[in-house]
Structures are given as structure tokens and as C-alpha cells.
Amino acid sequence: MAFLKVVPLEKALDVVNALPLKPKTEDVPLEEALGRTLAEDVISPMDVPPFDRATVDGYAVRAEDTFMASEANPVRLRVVGEVHAGEAPSITVGEGESVYISTGAPLPKGADAVIQFEDVERVGNEIIVAKPAYPGMGVMKKGADIPKGKLLLKKGTVLGFKETALLSAVGIARVRVFRRPRVAVISTGNEIVLPGQPLNAGQIYDINGRAVADAVREMGGEARFLGIARDDLESLKALILEAVEWADIVVLSGGASGGMRDLTASIISELGEVLIHGIAIQPGKPTIIGVVKGKPVFGLPGYPTSCLTNFTLLVAPLLRRLLGREGQVRKVRARLKHKVFSVKGRRQFLPVKLERDVAVPILKGSGAVTSFIDADGFIEIPENVESLDEGEVVEVTLFG
Amino acid sequence: MAFLKVVPLEKALDVVNALPLKPKTEDVPLEEALGRTLAEDVISPMDVPPFDRATVDGYAVRAEDTFMASEANPVRLRVVGEVHAGEAPSITVGEGESVYISTGAPLPKGADAVIQFEDVERVGNEIIVAKPAYPGMGVMKKGADIPKGKLLLKKGTVLGFKETALLSAVGIARVRVFRRPRVAVISTGNEIVLPGQPLNAGQIYDINGRAVADAVREMGGEARFLGIARDDLESLKALILEAVEWADIVVLSGGASGGMRDLTASIISELGEVLIHGIAIQPGKPTIIGVVKGKPVFGLPGYPTSCLTNFTLLVAPLLRRLLGREGQVRKVRARLKHKVFSVKGRRQFLPVKLERDVAVPILKGSGAVTSFIDADGFIEIPENVESLDEGEVVEVTLFG
Numbered sequence: 001m002a003f004l005k006v007v008p009l010e011k012a013l014d015v016v017n018a019l020p021l022k023p024k025t026e027d028v029p030l031e032e033a034l035g036r037t038l039a040e041d042v043i044s045p046m047d048v049p050p051f052d053r054a055t056v057d058g059y060a061v062r063a064e065d066t067f068m069a070s071e072a073n074p075v076r077l078r079v080v081g082e083v084h085a086g087e088a089p090s091i092t093v094g095e096g097e098s099v100y101i102s103t104g105a106p107l108p109k110g111a112d113a114v115i116q117f118e119d120v121e122r123v124g125n126e127i128i129v130a131k132p133a134y135p136g137m138g139v140m141k142k143g144a145d146i147p148k149g150k151l152l153l154k155k156g157t158v159l160g161f162k163e164t165a166l167l168s169a170v171g172i173a174r175v176r177v178f179r180r181p182r183v184a185v186i187s188t189g190n191e192i193v194l195p196g197q198p199l200n201a202g203q204i205y206d207i208n209g210r211a212v213a214d215a216v217r218e219m220g221g222e223a224r225f226l227g228i229a230r231d232d233l234e235s236l237k238a239l240i241l242e243a244v245e246w247a248d249i250v251v252l253s254g255g256a257s258g259g260m261r262d263l264t265a266s267i268i269s270e271l272g273e274v275l276i277h278g279i280a281i282q283p284g285k286p287t288i289i290g291v292v293k294g295k296p297v298f299g300l301p302g303y304p305t306s307c308l309t310n311f312t313l314l315v316a317p318l319l320r321r322l323l324g325r326e327g328q329v330r331k332v333r334a335r336l337k338h339k340v341f342s343v344k345g346r347r348q349f350l351p352v353k354l355e356r357d358v359a360v361p362i363l364k365g366s367g368a369v370t371s372f373i374d375a376d377g378f379i380e381i382p383e384n385v386e387s388l389d390e391g392e393v394v395e396v397t398l399f400g
Numbered sequence: 401m402a403f404l405k406v407v408p409l410e411k412a413l414d415v416v417n418a419l420p421l422k423p424k425t426e427d428v429p430l431e432e433a434l435g436r437t438l439a440e441d442v443i444s445p446m447d448v449p450p451f452d453r454a455t456v457d458g459y460a461v462r463a464e465d466t467f468m469a470s471e472a473n474p475v476r477l478r479v480v481g482e483v484h485a486g487e488a489p490s491i492t493v494g495e496g497e498s499v500y501i502s503t504g505a506p507l508p509k510g511a512d513a514v515i516q517f518e519d520v521e522r523v524g525n526e527i528i529v530a531k532p533a534y535p536g537m538g539v540m541k542k543g544a545d546i547p548k549g550k551l552l553l554k555k556g557t558v559l560g561f562k563e564t565a566l567l568s569a570v571g572i573a574r575v576r577v578f579r580r581p582r583v584a585v586i587s588t589g590n591e592i593v594l595p596g597q598p599l600n601a602g603q604i605y606d607i608n609g610r611a612v613a614d615a616v617r618e619m620g621g622e623a624r625f626l627g628i629a630r631d632d633l634e635s636l637k638a639l640i641l642e643a644v645e646w647a648d649i650v651v652l653s654g655g656a657s658g659g660m661r662d663l664t665a666s667i668i669s670e671l672g673e674v675l676i677h678g679i680a681i682q683p684g685k686p687t688i689i690g691v692v693k694g695k696p697v698f699g700l701p702g703y704p705t706s707c708l709t710n711f712t713l714l715v716a717p718l719l720r721r722l723l724g725r726e727g728q729v730r731k732v733r734a735r736l737k738h739k740v741f742s743v744k745g746r747r748q749f750l751p752v753k754l755e756r757d758v759a760v761p762i763l764k765g766s767g768a769v770t771s772f773i774d775a776d777g778f779i780e781i782p783e784n785v786e787s788l789d790e791g792e793v794v795e796v797t798l799f800g
Binding site: 085 | 485486487546566571597599602604606617702770800
């Protein structure tokens with residue numbers, strides 16, 4: 001294995017951007033489309049409503065027949081039939097005629113207005129109209145709501161219940177969405193134990209496996225946690241080979257020890273290629289990016305906050321690409337709650353909690369679990385900066 | 401069936417609040433807990449870390465042995481062993497001794513500090529220390545991150561990836577969450593057709609079935625769409641009976657016709673009891689609330705915007721109760737974009753779109769599908785108010 005040197009973040013991002021992963025798409029039934037991302041523009045295949053439709057219960061009339069109607073000189077129209085919602089009316093409204101119509105029913109030929117039934121008096125086979133109707137009154141015209149050919153939803157739209165309802169309205173039963181990216185997650189380390197198992201002296205429970213898998217799911221990906229690899233070449237190799245069979249992306253989170261990291265790098269090197277081994281950021285110095293059987297494999301730092309920060313910087317953009325949500329980076333601007341110090345010559349990412357538009361730095365150190373739990377994201381302190389002042393405007397990259 | 405009269409919204413809400421539905425809980429494995437709501441407080445069952453832990457690679461020492469160390473007079477300590485992450489050290493650090501320790505490993509007995517290896521010189525079996533260490537240096541104390549007995553997460557917390565990671569950190573493998581409320585959804589109407597099926601003259605595609613089912617899912621409930629009931633007593637009765645077998649709540653959305661509504665009311669009355677038939681709000685006048693076999697059955701208006709507004713007013717609070725999220729009503733304050741008029745004597749709910757803190761009224765009429773698609777929620781115009789002015793501060797109830 002060639003020894004690679006620590007590279008700037010930009011170089012690591014170039015490597016990530018150059019990875020040959022392309023979004024895949026699939027057709028899903030509309031009833032399973034909630035939360036998915038559209039892989040193509042959706043154009044309305046039809047007019048909504050598909051016909052001129054009564055918006056009230058009443059009488060379909062020819063408006064011109066009523067133009068002279070007044071309280072003093074009401075107009076009488078013969079009722080020649082009725083039409084209900086769901087029916088195709090065969091009847092035509094001629095001069096001096098009307099048709100009883102219920103809300104939602106198609107307007108019969110000849111008619112161009114619906115007078116609601118409260119506004120007429122029905123006497124036997126006639127209605128008495130005391131006020132003029134205007135053309136289009138009580139009617140929603142064909143295509144008035146959604147015209148055929150209209151762009152309904154753009155590629156990249158995440159489908160919420162309003163969007164699935166809109167697709168339903170135009171009769172679309174299947175949609176083309178981006179396939180959920182598959183991420184295999186492996187934890188490494190001799191000291192790591194799965195929750196539910198007994199903890200021996202010197203051991204701690206795994207955090208990163210759950211955090212990464214569930215962060216992937218929250219972003220809209222599919223995650224499989226493959227378990228914990230010990231400091232043992234064969235078990236880690238077997239897990240990585242299992243991972244690349246299924247996954248689009250493999251994420252390992254490192255144990256605390258340098259030995260584990262070296263082992264990871266040498267296995268990736270044996271099975272494929274190590275592209276990056278170490279990034280000049282804090283946290284993130286031990287981060288590995290490699291490729292095995294065409295699948296990117298990330299080795300992230302072991303401390304939860306470090307792991308999640310590097311996940312957000314390096315893996316999340318790739319997930320967004322596969323999800324068709326490129327460019328939808330989650331960043332907000334906030335004011336720094338108090339002054340923070342950094343080490344000059346080190347590009348640092350510092351976890352912060354957001355309280356409205358104030359960013360509160362979390363200074364527990366990356367080893368604390370609670371620092372990542374309390375944080376909403378992180379800010380960057382550039383290499384050439386030694387401190388950021390209270391009240392300074394910072395850009396917060398949200399986790400995930 | 402007794403004819404009930406139109407009641408004020410408060411009366412309808414009292415009826416909803418008095419429904420004897422109680423949240424149910426269930427245990428789920430942590431790997432399936434994402435997005436669920438905690439049904440009990442979670443107290444940490446352990447200290448994190450569970451032992452005094454090295455936070456750097458280096459040498460565990462007794463700090464007092466180094467108090468006199470300086471560049472001029474360095475202290476020499478014998479290296480008597482090593483301890484790695486995941487191991488239980490049996491060794492003890494005595495006076496003048498040190499132990500090689502890797503990050504994450506438990507501090508051996510006797511030691512109270514870890515000097516990182518870059519800060520010492522190793523010569524054969526000794527290290528040369530040129531700077532004093534202080535007690536606790538390079539060590540995270542047992543329980544410093546999370547002390548045993550600490551309240552970690554409160555009942556009612558929706559579990560995101562940070563929360564599941566936190567639970568993992570303290571070794572919790574199963575959590576008690578509120579069971580997802582089950583909502584059966586039925587569309588009614590002779591003119592309604594399911595997407596994917598051919599549309600005959602006079603027919604339109606179903607919107608509410610998809611909208612209600614997916615709104616329930618977005619809220620965290622389980623939804624089953626049981627299909628479309630025609631204006632036919634037996635088919636609707638069969639669907640309602642099927643619905644109450646499985647569901648906690650049944651939601652019907654009405655066809656356009658008054659006949660369909662009367663049919664729904666009379667079936668509920670036959671199978672159980674109609675509690676409310678008509679609410680003095682616009683939209684919502686035809687809304688029905690009943691109980692069949694102990695399960696609440698809602699008959700909502702047919703127009704999508706009306707259906708969703710009444711769902712948000714009446715059904716969503718019940719869902720929040722079952723989800724253990726009572727009181728988490730989603731309301732925001734905004735300024736009205738332009739003046740809107742209402743009819744005095746009618747309590748009206750008007751759909752609005754939010755553009756930052758501005759509420760833009762959507763005035764297409766409740767029959768338009770697009771009005772509900774464009775809207776983020778609705779504002780209320782009280783009975784005794786004829787208009788709301790441009791710039792007026794309004795409270796927007798968000799849909800769902």
C-alpha cells in the first residue's frame with residue numbers, strides 16, 4: 001500500500017465529486033411514493049376538471065335566457081331532466097329549459113351556468129328565476145384548475161402528501177423516482193459492543209453504527225448495519241466484501257486506535273484502491289476514502305462528533321447526488337453566542353447548537369457523546385483564523 | 401336516525417376530546433425506533449464512559465510523579481506495560497512508572513493522567529517527561545459524558561438519528577414508543593375513480609383518499625386506503641365494518657352530493673351513533689362525527705381543501721393524542737399579504753401559502769384542487785369579522 005499524505009478538504013471533495021456514482025431511478029406505485037424524490041418533471045396528462053362541472057346543487061340553464069329576469073318580471077324555465085355527479089348527461093338544455101344538476105356533475109350541452117337551488121323557486125315542472133345568471137356562474141370550466149400539459153411538479157421535488165394528492169388528481173398511478181441510495185454501515189474497534197449485549201471491562205457501546213444508519217435513513221436512503229469488525233483482518237475483509245455486494249456506498253467508522261485505521265486502509269488497498277488517507281481538517285485527520293469493486297468506501301473517525309462531521313462533509317453530498325437533490329445543502333446563517341478560539345494553521349469544524357438565529361458553540365471535546373447529541377450542525381474556523389468573535393455571523397452546516 | 405343540527409366548532413371539538421381513545425404503547429428494537437415517539441422518560445442506566453478513559457494515545461502516569469518535571473530537569477518513568485482499547489488492564493502504575501495506553505483504553509490503576517506520546521521521549525524502557533502533567537489530563541472520567549441516572553430523553557420526544565445514537569451509547573436495545581395510530585381511509589362518491597383506471601365521461605380521479613392517507617403517514621400514523629364506496633348502502637356499510645375492525649380512526653371523505661352524505665350519516669347511525677352532523681364553519685358544514693364499535697368515524701367534506709381543513713381541525717388532534725404529541729399543534733404567526741373579505745355571521749377558514757412570514761391568501765375557491773396544493777395551512781376569520789386588513793398579524797394553522 002502506498003502511503004498517502006494528508007490532503008486539503010478541497011482535494012478530498014474533488015475525489016468525492018469524481019466518484020463515478022450516478023443516480024438510479026425506479027417506478028413506484030403512487031401509494032408508495034410519499035417521501036420519495038421525483039426523477040423527472042411531471043406534466044399533467046389531462047384537464048382538471050375534465051369537463052365543465054357544477055360547483056353547486058341547482059339548475060343548469062342558458063344564461064341568456066335569464067338576462068331579463070328580475071323580482072318584478074321573473075323568468076320561468078321548464079325543468080327537462082336531471083344530472084348527477086358521475087353521470088354523463090345525454091340531455092341538452094334548449095331555449096327556455098333547465099336541468100336539475102348536483103354538485104360535481106357535468107354541465108349538460110346547451111347550458112352555460114348553474115343557479116343554486118336556494119336562488120330559484122320550484123313550482124311543479126318549472127323554476128322561477130328572479131335574478132339574471134351570468135355565463136360561467138356556478139361552473140368550474142374544464143381545465144380551469146389544472147390545464148392538460150401544465151408542468152405540475154419538477155424533477156427533484158420531494159413528494160409530500162400534497163404532491164401525491166396532486167398526482168392522484170390527474171390520474172397518475174405510478175411515478176418515476178430516484179432509487180434510495182444503499183449505504184452499508186460497519187463499526188470497527190475492539191472496544192465496541194452492540195446495545196443489548198453485556199459490557200465487559202474496558203468496553204463501550206457502539207454509537208456510530210446507529211447514528212450513521214439512521215442519518216442515512218433520515219436523508220431518504222436505505223441503510224444496513226452490518227455489525228462490528230474487530231481488529232482482525234479476515235473479519236473486516238469479509239464485511240467489506242459483503243458490503244460492496246449490496247451497497248452503493250460503504251461507511252466504516254473507526255475504532256479509537258490507530259492500528260484499526262491502518263488495518264482498514266490496508267484492506268481497502270488490498271481489495272481496491274485508497275484514494276485519500278487523511279484530510280487536513282480537525283476533526284477528520286484519519287479519514288480514508290477508497291474504492292472497492294467500484295463502490296466508494298469511507299473510513300470515518302471513531303469519535304461520534306468527528307464521525308458525523310465527516311459524514312456530513314463527505315458522504316452526505318454523495319447521498320444527495322444519488323437522491324437527485326444535488327445542491328440542496330442544508331446551511332443556515334447565525335450569530336455566534338460567544339467568542340471561540342482555534343489553533344492557527346488548523347482548519348477546524350466546531351459543533352454548535354442553534355437557538356433561533358444564535359449559534360451556541362459546544363466545547364465538550366469531540367470525545368463526548370453528548371456534544372454531538374446537543375449539536376445541530378457545525379461551523380468552520382479557517383486555517384488562518386485564531387478566533388471568531390461574539391456576535392460574528394457564521395454559516396452553520398446542519399448535520400445529515 | 402335523529403336529525404342533528406349544525407353545531408359550533410367548539411362543540412365538535414368537545415365531542416372529539418371526549419372520545420375515549422387512549423394512546424397505546426409498544427416496545428420496538430432500537431433499529432426500528434427512528435421517527436417514533438417515546439412513551440416514557442429514558443434515564444441513563446449507566447455511566448458514559450463506563451470507566452476512566454484515555455482520550456489520547458500516550459502514557460498513563462501518576463501526575464504527582466511529573467510535578468517537578470522541566471526541560472532542565474526532566475523526569476524519567478519506567479514503562480511497565482501497555483493497555484489497548486477494549487482491554488481490561490490488570491496492571492497497576494506505581495511510583496516512577498508508566499504504562500503505554502491507546503486512545504479509548506481504560507486508565508490502569510494508580511494512574512491519573514495520560515501524556516500524549518508526542519510530548520514525551522521514549523528511550524528504551526523509559527519515557528522522558530519534560531513538562532508536568534496534571535491529574536485528569538488526557539482522561540475522560542467515568543460518567544463525565546453521561547452520568548448514570550441522568551434523564552436522557554423525555555416522554556414525547558420524536559426519535560431522530562441523534563436520539564437513537566444516544567440510546568445506543570447507553571446500551572439500550574429496545575424502547576417503549578407510542579404505537580402508530582391506525583387510520584382507515586374511505587373515499588365516497590359515484591363520480592370518483594382511482595388513478596390508473598380509465599375515466600369515463602362525468603368522472604374525476606380521487607384526491608382525498610391519497611391526501612388523507614399520506615397526511616396520516618407524514619404525521620407518524622399508519623394508514624390503509626380501503627377504496628371508493630359508491631352511492632350504495634351495502635358497499636359503504638361493508639367498508640365501514642371492515643375499517644373499524646382494523647383502525648383506531650376511520651376517515652371518510654364525502655362525494656360531492658348531499659345524497660352521499662345522508663347515506664353516510666344513516667349508515668353510521670345504523671351501525672353506531674352519529675354525534676355531530678354539521679359544523680357551523682366554512683368549509684365544514686357537512687362534516688359528520690360518529691362512533692361505530694367504539695371507533696370514531698369522521699365523514700369529511702368532498703372538496704380537497706375542505707376535507708384537509710377539517711382533517712386538520714378535527715382528526716389531527718386525535719392523531720396527536722394517540723401519538724403522545726398532544727399540544728404540539730403546528731401554528732405560526734404571519735402577516736397577511738392583502739386584505740381579504742368574509743361573510744359576516746360565518747366562521748371561515750381560508751387557505752394561505754406562507755412566503756417567509758407573509759401569509760398569501762389562496763382565493764381559488766374550495767373546489768379547486770390547486771388551492772390545497774398551493775396552501776401551507778389556513779387562517780380563521782371569525783363570525784363577527786367582515787374583513788382582515790393587509791399586514792394584519794394572523795395565526796396560520798399548518799396542514800396535517
